Amino acid sequence: MTTPSSTARLLDGKALSAQILDQLQSAVAKHQQQGGAQPGLATVLVGDDPASHIYVRHKRRACENVGIQSFHYPLEAYVGQSQLLELIQQLNEDERVHGILVQLPLPRDVDYVEQDVLAAIAPHKDADGFHPANQGALLQGQKAPIPCTPKGVMRLLAETKMELSGAHAVVVGRSNIVGKPVAMLLLEQNMTVTLCHSRTRDLAAEVRRADVVVAAVGVPELIEGDWIKPGAVVLDVGINRKADGKLVGDVEFYAAAEHAAWITPVPGGVGPMTIAMLLENTVEAAGVPL
């Protein structure tokens, strides 16, 4: 598929994630027919942030479609950290639960220490791959649950069949949940990786040298189309709502598509892959062969 009036091919995360979910559904059904346990994912949602409610609803619906049992724990924002840690401990011990997800961000009005909450999840049930032990394992190139969005980015990149070894990747954004882990995964593929952030002196010059651009910033259309090197692959993680209600990424999509060989749309690119990878992590944690 090509994008309108451009040379770039579309990296369709919606279609790829649908394929992955189908494969997961078959694998889960087969596993259960052979006497294996049904995989279970526990979602913990603290407070009433509307966007978080929508994300969790989508994740639970996807679980149902794939045959993963979904356990949902909505908590009032004021429950406090000790009750939250107690719940996580119970879920760590619950044999029906193979993956635990605490929806971020935690409410700001209570003094939650996000790192302590994430560290309380048993590393083998860490469906989001945010536990410090799993992040350390990623740094060392060891097998561990991989954060869902970076894993989805790598799966989309693999679709291009481009030779990654020796090529130059530029990641814009250095968060613990997207930028840093995606940089590690690109490095693992023997790419030369540049990690940019808000203090980078000349972002345009860095992006111009990239064979692969991963944008994970949260600033609408920050990356201008004519910064993209001809033939580059552009993976746009950003999800930003403009004043007119339109959703856009961190990259000027149409202008970038004039130069890129491959590009992800927003919405319909990295977003659906994140959910597919969450379910894949849960199914893997349940020991279902894939």
Ligand code: NDP
């Ligand atoms: P964070 O806010 O945690 O990190 C943003 C990063 O962008 C920071 O490292 C920051 O630099 C950098 N940055 C900010 N402004 C600039 C700038 N002008 N130039 C260069 N770098 C800049 O965001 P997340 O990583 O959590 O998310 C990034 C985007 O991805 C958001 O739009 C989010 O909604 C989206 N997202 C999408 C997901 C999906 O499933 N598709 C999943 C997760 C996130 P510094 O460190 O110096 O402050």
